[in-house]
Amino acid sequence: MFKVNEILMKRQLASGVKEIIIFAPMVSRAAKAGQFITIMTDEKGERVPMTLVDWSATEGWIKIVISEVGLTTLKLGSKEVGETLYYLAGPFGNPVSELNSSTIILVGGGVGVPAIYPIARSLSRNNTVISIIGYKNANSILYEREIGEVSDEVIIATDDGSKGQKGFTSDALRELLDSGRKADAVWVIGPAMMMKACSEVTRPYAIKTFASLNSITVCGSGMCGACRVSVGGKTKYTCMDGPEFDAHEVNWDELILRLGAYKEEEKRALGRYILRSAN
Amino acid sequence: MKQLTERERMAKRLPTYRIRDFDEVELGFTEDQAIREASRDIRFCKASCMLGCPVGVNIPEMLRLVAEGNYEEAYRRLIKKSPFPAITGRVCPQERQCEMFCVLAKAGKPISIGAIERFVGDWALANNVKEEATIKPNGLKVAVVGSGPASIVVASDLARLGYSIDMFEESHMAGGVLVYGIPEFRLPKEIVRKEVHRLKELGVNIRLGVPVGTAITIGELAREYDAVFLGVGAGHPKFLNVPGENLLNVYTANEFLTRANLMKGYRFPEYDTPLHVGKRVAVIGAGNTAMDSVRTAKRLGAEEAIVVYRRSRQEIPARAEEVLNAEEEGIKFEFLLEPIELLSNDKRTVSGIKLMKMKLIESSNCERKAVVPTGDTTKLDVDTVITAVGFNPNPSLKIGTNGLDTDDMGRIKVDGQGRTSLKGVYAGGDIVTGEGTVIEAMGWGRRASTAINEDLSVR
Numbered sequence: 233m234f235k236v237n238e239i240l241m242k243r244q245l246a247s248g249v250k251e252i253i254i255f256a257p258m259v260s261r262a263a264k265a266g267q268f269i270t271i272m273t274d275e276k277g278e279r280v281p282m283t284l285v286d287w288s289a290t291e292g293w294i295k296i297v298i299s300e301v302g303l304t305t306l307k308l309g310s311k312e313v314g315e316t317l318y319y320l321a322g323p324f325g326n327p328v329s330e331l332n333s334s335t336i337i338l339v340g341g342g343v344g345v346p347a348i349y350p351i352a353r354s355l356s357r358n359n360t361v362i363s364i365i366g367y368k369n370a371n372s373i374l375y376e377r378e379i380g381e382v383s384d385e386v387i388i389a390t391d392d393g394s395k396g397q398k399g400f401t402s403d404a405l406r407e408l409l410d411s412g413r414k415a416d417a418v419w420v421i422g423p424a425m426m427m428k429a430c431s432e433v434t435r436p437y438a439i440k441t442f443a444s445l446n447s448i449t450v451c452g453s454g455m456c457g458a459c460r461v462s463v464g465g466k467t468k469y470t471c472m473d474g475p476e477f478d479a480h481e482v483n484w485d486e487l488i489l490r491l492g493a494y495k496e497e498e499k500r501a502l503g504r505y506i507l508r509s510a511n
Numbered sequence: 512m513k514q515l516t517e518r519e520r521m522a523k524r525l526p527t528y529r530i531r532d533f534d535e536v537e538l539g540f541t542e543d544q545a546i547r548e549a550s551r552d553i554r555f556c557k558a559s560c561m562l563g564c565p566v567g568v569n570i571p572e573m574l575r576l577v578a579e580g581n582y583e584e585a586y587r588r589l590i591k592k593s594p595f596p597a598i599t600g601r602v603c604p605q606e607r608q609c610e611m612f613c614v615l616a617k618a619g620k621p622i623s624i625g626a627i628e629r630f631v632g633d634w635a636l637a638n639n640v641k642e643e644a645t646i647k648p649n650g651l652k653v654a655v656v657g658s659g660p661a662s663i664v665v666a667s668d669l670a671r672l673g674y675s676i677d678m679f680e681e682s683h684m685a686g687g688v689l690v691y692g693i694p695e696f697r698l699p700k701e702i703v704r705k706e707v708h709r710l711k712e713l714g715v716n717i718r719l720g721v722p723v724g725t726a727i728t729i730g731e732l733a734r735e736y737d738a739v740f741l742g743v744g745a746g747h748p749k750f751l752n753v754p755g756e757n758l759l760n761v762y763t764a765n766e767f768l769t770r771a772n773l774m775k776g777y778r779f780p781e782y783d784t785p786l787h788v789g790k791r792v793a794v795i796g797a798g799n800t801a802m803d804s805v806r807t808a809k810r811l812g813a814e815e816a817i818v819v820y821r822r823s824r825q826e827i828p829a830r831a832e833e834v835l836n837a838e839e840e841g842i843k844f845e846f847l848l849e850p851i852e853l854l855s856n857d858k859r860t861v862s863g864i865k866l867m868k869m870k871l872i873e874s875s876n877c878e879r880k881a882v883v884p885t886g887d888t889t890k891l892d893v894d895t896v897i898t899a900v901g902f903n904p905n906p907s908l909k910i911g912t913n914g915l916d917t918d919d920m921g922r923i924k925v926d927g928q929g930r931t932s933l934k935g936v937y938a939g940g941d942i943v944t945g946e947g948t949v950i951e952a953m954g955w956g957r958r959a960s961t962a963i964n965e966d967l968s969v970r
């Protein structure tokens with residue numbers, strides 16, 4: 233029998249991006265598309281949120297995809313199969329909004345692509361799903377097959393054009409809408425800049441657009457307010473009121489500002505970790 | 512009563528030293544002091560103090576046993592009402608509870624009941640006083656949600672009676688506010704850890720990382736268990752709702768304290784969670800949360816740490832002892848000021864607060880004086896703002912969706928014994944009362960455990 237929070241499998245999807253499967257039966261039995269978990273690698277670690285990408289209630293596992301951008305995600309990526317995480321809690325956040333018999337465009341950028349996978353899977357049951365997935369270049373492509381399995385149509389975009397269309401996901405989205413494709417709703421997940429750009433693309437078309445926000449989070453359960461964002465002029469908790477919000481109402485510049493709040497400390501912590509690992 | 516003896520005072524570490532670390536400020540009574548204080552002017556005792564204790568501790572009995580040096584017996588009797596004296600002795604607002612009702616209080620010299628209770632609790636922990644009772648399992652299962660003071664009491668009471676207890680806590684550490692809110696310098700976490708360890712020794716199965724409401728619903732728990740207790744607290748911070756609140760270096764007190772205490776941000780980078788503290792820090796509010804935040808900020812290097820409160824010194828709601836400690840530590844207090852805007856020089860980081868000057872006026876329909884704006888404003892230059900303006904009920908339980916009756920503030924409605932509108936589901940602590948005190952939460956826990964035991968016995 234596996235231990236709770238034990239890492240069952242780990243695989244590299246692209247440079248700096250890893251898929252990790254963890255034994256977490258309490259989470260897997262309740263998980264829904266759009267929700268997230270919080271993790272601590274060790275007793276001294278930070279508590280960070282990660283999107284639930286896939287899960288099996290019968291087998292008791294959950295899957296996350298991490299992008300190694302700083303101290304915590306690097307520590308997480310260095311955990312080996314058989315090791316257990318100090319803490320894992322969830323699911324948190326609201327499940328994705330339900331829609332029926334609609335045409336939906338899902339836009340994922342980078343590690344946002346795995347995050348749209350469960351949404352695509354859930355929405356594709358009763359809707360037509362077009363997925364736009366974007367990457368830096370052909371080498372950073374991931375989750376292409378998985379997204380294909382749960383989408384009616386897939387459009388790939390790379391910044392340098394080394395695969396699929398050349399340009400950002402927002403460019404691909406604009407082209408699609410300009411070409412006359414009708415959509416009832418759009419979901420975007422990825423870096424804040426990309427979500428902001430995509431929401432500007434859909435605004436003139438007045439298409440309902442949802443973004444899943446990734447603000448800096450401490451507790452994940454509505455008790456600290458670190459993850460607060462302004463939506464429609466009101467202060468909201470990403471963890472409790474979101475993470476999905478009306479993208480046209482989000483104050484993107486404030487979100488981007490707040491994501492940079494700990495730049496100096498993050499650099500310091502990362503530097504210290506790298507030095508230690510080298511010694 | 513001119514001939515009254517002076518109060519014994521706990522030794523404290525000197526302010527110049529204690530503001531440099533997070534070690535405990537107050538050192539507790541020595542044995543001699545405890546005995547002296549427990550028998551001080553005892554001839555005047557009218558046992559009126561008991562009226563002030565929310566759980567009805569038999570204080571005169573405790574004083575007598577301590578005066579006789581019989582600490583173990585004092586402890587065993589004490590825990591029948593207040594199960595964690597090392598904690599309540601430290602954090603109860605005694606000046607508004609037991610000590611306020613002491614006959615000597617009028618002369619300004621009430622017996623230091625809190626310090627004696629703390630002494631008894633610490634003595635029992637240091638001497639590892641064990642449970643005597645052997646527990647006979649009764650085959651009944653109870654789910655306890657949350658692990659704050661209310662839940663800890665329910666779990667320990669029912670476990671002793673033979674119930675099998677599963678405790679569900681969403682955080683990575685059990686203890687609720689005792690571990691994420693109240694700082695180490697006021698309540699060493701080692702004490703909470705030991706008390707939580709006792710729960711485990713009683714056979715309580717503590718399951719961390721389980722947010723009830725999403726991971727498992729109240730309905731599911733009610734089907735699986737013979738009874739469910741909800742002690743999820745009120746820790747969802749209220750905002751100021753003024754412009755500029757989302758600028759950088761503006762924290763809610765709970766974020767600030769969670770980063771500092773629970774995540775041990777004060778030991779960054781040894782611990783991974785960072786925390787910014789500037790040179791001039793303002794804390795808005797004057798409750799326990801505000802006092803803890805401002806003293807934490809001071810310890811993290813703030814040159815000036817200022818409490819900004821809309822009322823005056825007299826109305827400060829925080830525990831009196833901690834206000835004194837804060838003053839000794841050089842914390843500044845600015846009264847009769849209310850923030851109307853948080854300012855920024857660069858549109859990124861907070862640089863000051865625009866404040867409305869307030870005044871107190873007599874009010875006919877309220878015991879407390881009303882506070883009203885004067886129309887004059889002023890400005891305070893600061894580089895960090897921490898807001899401690901109150902809490903709402905914890906939201907993660909998603910109470911509204913579970914068919915539980917709540918009041919208009921989102922608190923769970925219960926009868927006097929903690930029974931909710933759902934059969935077999937009980938609640939207590941801050942989720943029922945709104946922000947209260949540790950001992951009130953424990954009192955609710957005791958009432959609920961009694962109700963659960965009664966209801967399940969007659970079934």
Ligand SMILES: Cc1cc2nc3c(=O)[nH]c(=O)nc-3n(C[C@H](O)[C@H](O)[C@H](O)COP(=O)(O)OP(=O)(O)OC[C@H]3O[C@@H](n4cnc5c(N)ncnc54)[C@H](O)[C@@H]3O)c2cc1C
Pocket residue numbers: 268278280281282283284296297298299300301302303304305306343347445446447448449470475491492498499502
């Ligand atoms: C609801 C939610 C779901 C998320 N799901 C995923 C996921 O599935 N996979 C994944 O890789 N990441 C996800 N994130 C982001 C992830 O939590 C952060 O990348 C992580 O906390 C970074 O920690 P670190 O110590 O490795 O990096 P840090 O050293 O803290 O930061 C390194 C860099 O990452 C940026 N950063 C820091 N925190 C965040 C954050 N919360 N969001 C975005 N950027 C951040 C910083 O600005 C900095 O540039 C999610 C965030 C939220 C709020």
Ligand SMILES: Cc1cc2nc3c(=O)[nH]c(=O)nc-3n(C[C@H](O)[C@H](O)[C@H](O)COP(=O)(O)OP(=O)(O)OC[C@H]3O[C@@H](n4cnc5c(N)ncnc54)[C@H](O)[C@@H]3O)c2cc1C
Pocket residue numbers: 602603604656657658659660661662679680681682686687688689692693721722723724742743744745746768799800801803830905907908909939940941942946947948949950952
């Ligand atoms: C900073 C601060 C200082 C204070 N100082 C004092 C003091 O000096 N003296 C005093 O008497 N009182 C003080 N108080 C008030 C006192 O701490 C509270 O009244 C008391 O802790 C309430 O206890 P509780 O058991 O109701 O809930 P809490 O202590 O709030 O515990 C609730 C627990 O439930 C968990 N939880 C919430 N939702 C869920 C869910 N859905 N699933 C699972 N778990 C969940 C939370 O993580 C938490 O651990 C202070 C409060 C604060 C914030």
Ligand code: SF4
Pocket residue numbers: 563564565566567568570593599600603605608609610624625628950
């Ligand atoms: S529990 Fe609190 S109020 Fe009651 S006697 Fe002890 S210190 Fe006083």
